[in-house]
Amino acid sequence: MIIESSSNAKVKYWKKLKEKKERDKEGLFLIEGDHLLNEALKTGLVKEIIASDEKFRVDNIPFYLVSDAILKNISNQVSGTNVIAVVKKIMEKPIKGNVCILDDIQDPGNLGAIIRSALAFDIKNIILSEKTVDLYNEKVLRASEGMLFHLNIIRTDIKDIILKLKNDNYKIYGTNVRDGISPSKITFDNKCAIIIGNEGKGMDQYLENYCDKLLNIPISQNCESLNASIAASIIFYEINRKEE
Amino acid sequence: MIIESSSNAKVKYWKKLKEKKERDKEGLFLIEGDHLLNEALKTGLVKEIIASDEKFRVDNIPFYLVSDAILKNISNQVSGTNVIAVVKKIMEKPIKGNVCILDDIQDPGNLGAIIRSALAFDIKNIILSEKTVDLYNEKVLRASEGMLFHLNIIRTDIKDIILKLKNDNYKIYGTNVRDGISPSKITFDNKCAIIIGNEGKGMDQYLENYCDKLLNIPISQNCESLNASIAASIIFYEINRKEE
Structure with missing residues (x-):
């Protein structure tokens, strides 16, 4: 049976999951597109699949056939999508390996x-401060290309986790746009945690007290700063390059 | 006099500049926010300033005081902006220095x-293939943080420009997500041009014939590829690091 009515209870329920509040309450979120679905299917977290084409049916996962209009109605994307899935939030695990x-x-x-x-660069854990954007925001999911399913991602108070990591002999590397050592000139510890700051303000200054070293990627004087995701990626790349 | 009517001819004209077709016809584009305006003011390209506050007035540049509602009406951003400017498109210059x-x-x-x-990494020229997204798209301008005003950016047929660069003794470095040399293992020529491919398809294969070397950033097998802007930035970083 095809679901064709937007007043269908299931459709209403799925649409509610576009809101953070509802995602938090249910412990579920939506993903869109076959690429994200394929990544999610590797994890056993997929709860329901919603599509207008039977080809997206997967053994042992409840499947809902809906009209193209309903699929577009649930989708967050202007141009719509070919498949949507309801997925359980990823589990937080104990920290092993490098941390961002x-x-x-x-x-x-x-x-x-x-x-x-x-x-890509083998940083296995990501810690999100409490004010960091919601992991299950559809733009985050899209930009991650579904890679969140293969990492350990924890939302917590970052001061607490830094103290725990220090206790566990991690070296803490802060970032500072004005002052610090080039990551190319550093021998990274084999247990390292890198702190990346807010886009506008950079890393909160009080966190410097907890850092073993401050990193700064040398850039042209004509340019104020790097984009935060690019600065993070260059540091990950350097850590990985030196482990080669 | 404050402009308060959305049927004002000037307001209509400014709004038209949100469309690529109109920007191309007029050779003008819009920027939003004081950060982009400050960068644009360094160049002499600013033609008109539009704001609801006199503090944005600049000597010798026509200034239009508008209501908050009109400013929001012209803005591309949901939350609006504090200032908008009409800016002349940047001029294409002869190529000197490294090229992307x-x-x-x-x-x-x-x-x-x-x-x-x-x-940031001293790549002074950017060549946009004819199908690359419009440079004056408001999302491009925002993500560039106004840095486009300080680079030489040329839109042209990339095969033609590659032939010209080769003729001018540039070394051409292609990128390939499967096969290539790590940029950390390369001594870059002092005249180099790096080709970055499309997000989905990568660099077009026929371009490999024109490349002196193919680069590939080593990443974990768990991850299919890097984001295009991150791959580009890591290569720029490597070129710059080696010139230090």
């Missing part, structure tokens, strides 16, 4: 890009 | 970020 700590990243595209680069 | 060639970059955020990183 995000101090109030606001732009969803930046968070998504940092997640994608973290996986 | 963009093969059909589609995402405006990526083009903006590449421009910002190019300036």
Whole structure:
């Protein structure tokens, strides 16, 4: 049976998941498109699949056939999508391996890009400060290319986690746009945590007290600063390059 | 006199500049916010300033005082802006210094970020293929943080420009997500041109015939590829690091 009415209870429920409040309450979120779905299917977190084409049906996962209009109605994208899935939020796990700590990243595209680069350069854990943009925002998911499913991502108070990491012999590397050592000139510890600051204000200054070293990527005087996701990726790249 | 009517001829004219067709016809574009305005003012390209506050008035540039509602009406941003300016398109100049060639970059955020990183890492020229997203798209301008005003940006057929660059003894470095040399292992020529490919398809394969070397940034097998603006920035960073 095809769902064709926007007053259908299921349709209403799915649309509610576009709101952060509802996602938090239900512990669920929506993903769109076959690429994100394929990444999610690797994890066992997919709860329901919604599409206007039977080809998206997957064994043992509830499947809802809907009209193209309903699919577009649920979608966050102007041009619509071919498939939507309801997915359980990823589980937080104990920290093992290198860590990136995000101090109030606001732009969803930046968070998504940092997640994608973290996986690319083997940074296995991402800590989101409490004011960092919602991980399950659709722009974050899209920019991450679904790589969030393969990382350990924890939302918590970052001061607390820094103290725990220090206790566990992690070296803490802060970032500072004015003053610091070039990441190319550093021998990174084999347990390292990198703090990336907010797009406008940079890393909160009080966090400098907890840092073993401050990093600064040398750039031209004509340019004020790098984009936060690009600065993060260059540091990840340097850590990874030196481990080669 | 404050402009308060959306049927005012000037208001209609400004709003038309949100369309590419009109920007191309007039050779003008709009920028929003004091940060972009400050960057534009360094260049002498600002033609008119539009604001609801006299504090944005600048000597010798026509200034239009408008109501908050009109300013919001012209703005591309949901939350509005404090100032808008009409700016003349930047001039194309002869190529001097390192070059980045963009093969059909589609995402405006990526083009903006590449421009910002190019300036940061002293890549002085950007070549846009004919199908690359419009430089004067408001999302490009925003992501560039106004750095486009400080670069030489040329839209042209990229095969033609590659042939000209080769003739001028530039080394051409292509990018390939599967196969190539790590940029950390290369001694870059002092006249180099880097080709960055489309987000989905990568660099067009026929361009490989024109490349002196193919670059590939080593990443984890778990991750398919890097974001195009991040890959570009890491290569720029490597070129710059080696020149230090």
